[in-house]
Amino acid sequence: MCPCWVTALYNIVSTQHISSSQQINKMIQKLCDRVASSTLLEDRRDAVRALKSLSKVQMLSETSFSLSSDSSDSEIIGYTLDTLYNIISNDEEEEQDENSQKQGDDLGVQFTEIYIKDSENVTLLLTLLEEFDFHVRWPGVKLLTALLKNQCAQVQGIILVSPMGVSRLMDLLADSREVIRNDGLLLLQQLTKGNAAIQKIVAFENAFERLLDIITEEGTSDGGIVVEDCLLLLLNLLKNNSSNQNFFKEGSYIQRMRPWFEVGDDNSGWSAQKVTNLHLMLQLVRVLVSPVNSPGATSSCQKSMYQCGLLQQLCTILMATGVPADILTETINTVSEVIRGSQVNQDYFASVNAPSNPPRPAIVVLLMSMVNERQPFVLRCAVLYCFQCFLYKNQKGQGEIVATLLPSTIDANSISAGQLLCGGLFSADSLSNWCAAVALAHALQDNPTQKEQLLRVQLATSLGNPPVSLLQQCTNILSQVTHHLLLNVGKSMLS
Incomplete structure (x- = not known):
């Protein structure tokens, strides 16, 4: 049987002319002749091995050969897959300037187009991935990943119509060899980009269970880059995919996210990888409760997050010391969307106190940061968003905030939300003015009773x-x- 996935290599290298020395071209032609005509299997292996080595440093050109008799030889298959990968990916170890890199990328795309022109090449590559032999499976995974990077939509389309195509790729996550499993994660990341149909198939092939197991085995937020790759794949599967989001919730996978946010008391010396992992974990929570999701789906996820203690765990991070600024900011944004429009979650948030002496409400502590001009801009904006979400469709919360502005409720010995908002409203810092004004506006939105109260x-x-x-x-x-603006305009006109 002639392996047409191999024949495609010869089509690729015979259609693109790259200027090279005459000596190298002759060497390539001799090797191709040996592959096509040698009667000894070992000779053919040596020739393909040499072509693989040459493909790393020299684009093969003006050549044509066939391996019609070696479809069952795993060593030749492995060398051929490696050769294809080297040509298509242009994966150079040495540094390249920008122009060289762009040229290599363009050639990789062209070679990919030639390879997938016959969809059977991709179909048979999927069949090869069922082989357990490491020297066949691993280069096959790398080659398919490179094809997806270069021509994602076209390769996705071929895999989608290939019988059991996606199922074969999901088996990579169960491979006991970590390098294949890890590269399988990268392949599935490329495969699931922007394709809702493939995302659904992957999800229903038990992807959530497998990915959450790997994240746990690798140490959750303290894990390495494998955890990051799992989280990126989960984001691909869940973002803008209501079907998968519902499947994730119904499968009780939200409950399994809670341990991710148990950061402990010692928050000093976070590694860059831990910050990246936790940031992606927070993004996953936000995907499930995003305001752009259907109200029913968001409300259901918010309810689950409260019931399993995930919201409580996020609020613990919110009030902890030593948390990196970017994680704190993203946590504030995440808590915002977990409580937005959910009365139960908003009531819980109102009851959270910072571990200070005396204890202060979390809302007050956050507002102190919002009107503090020394705090980072993004953090102050995150607090404002959190305050808006706390008051969204929350007349009870609106009344409690406005009440802290009224004379009869003011406690001279404590700092209230109302005092902080008034202080920010009339501060010399213009950003504090704006934040406080917007926050007060949300305390009044769609609430005639509180508008009347504010007049007092x-x-x-x-x-x-x-x-x-x-x-x-x-x-x-x-x-x-x-008055000042009019004076300045008048002066500018006179001058």
Whole structure:
């Protein structure tokens, strides 16, 4: 039987001319002749092995050969797959300048087009991946990954219509050899990019169970790059795929995410890999409760996250010390979407206290960061988003915030949310002004009762002067700003 997946190699190398020395071209032609005509199997093996070596340093050109008699020889198959991979991937170990890299990438795409022109090449490559022989399976995985990188949509289409095509690739995750399993993860990442149909098949082939098992075995957030690859694949499967999201929730996989966020008391010296892993884990939570999902699906996931303790674990990270700034920021954004529009989750968040002496509500601690001009911009914006989500469709929460502005509820010995918002509203820092104003607006949104209550708020502007209403003070400031703007415009016109 003639292996047409091998014949494709000869089609590739015979259609692209790359200028090279005459000596190398002659050597390549001799090797090709040996492969095509030698009667000894060992001679053919040696020839293919030599061609594989040459493919790393020299694009094969103007050649044509056939291995019609060696379809069952795993060594020749392995060398041929390696040769194809070297040509298609242009995976150079040495540094390349930008132009050389671009040229190599373009050639890789061209060679891929030639290879997949006959879809049977890809189909038979999928068949080869069923071989347990390491020297066949591993180069086959690498070659298929390279094909997907270069021509993703076209190769996805071929695999999708190939009988059991996706199932064969899922078997790679069960391979006991870590290098094949790990490269299988990279292959599945490429395979699932932007293709909802393949994403669904992969999910129903027990992908969630296998990936979560690998993440646990590798040490969850303390694990290495394999954990990162699993998380990236999970993101591919779940993002913008409502069917897979529902399957993930119904399979009780949300509950298995909770241990990921048990970071412990000592949060010093986080490795870069741990930060990356935890960041991706937080992104996965956000994918499940994203505001762009259907309201019913989001609400169901929010409920599960509260019931299994995942929300509580996130709030622990929120109030912990020593957490890296970017993880803290992403945790705030994640908690925001877990509580958004969920009364039970919003009530829980309102009850969370920071481990300080005396204890302070988490909302107050976050608002202190929002109106502090020394805090990073992204962190302050994340707190504002969290405050908005806490008040979204939450009339009870809106009333509690506005109440902290009213005279009868003010405790002179403690810092309240209302005091912080008023302080930010009239701060010399313009970002604090904006954040506090937006936050107050959300305390009033779609709530006529709290709008009336806010009119009762009185402010002491300076010692010895009578208090003025919050509305009056805002009007005074706007009037002053408008006056200064008009003066500056007048001066610019006169000049």
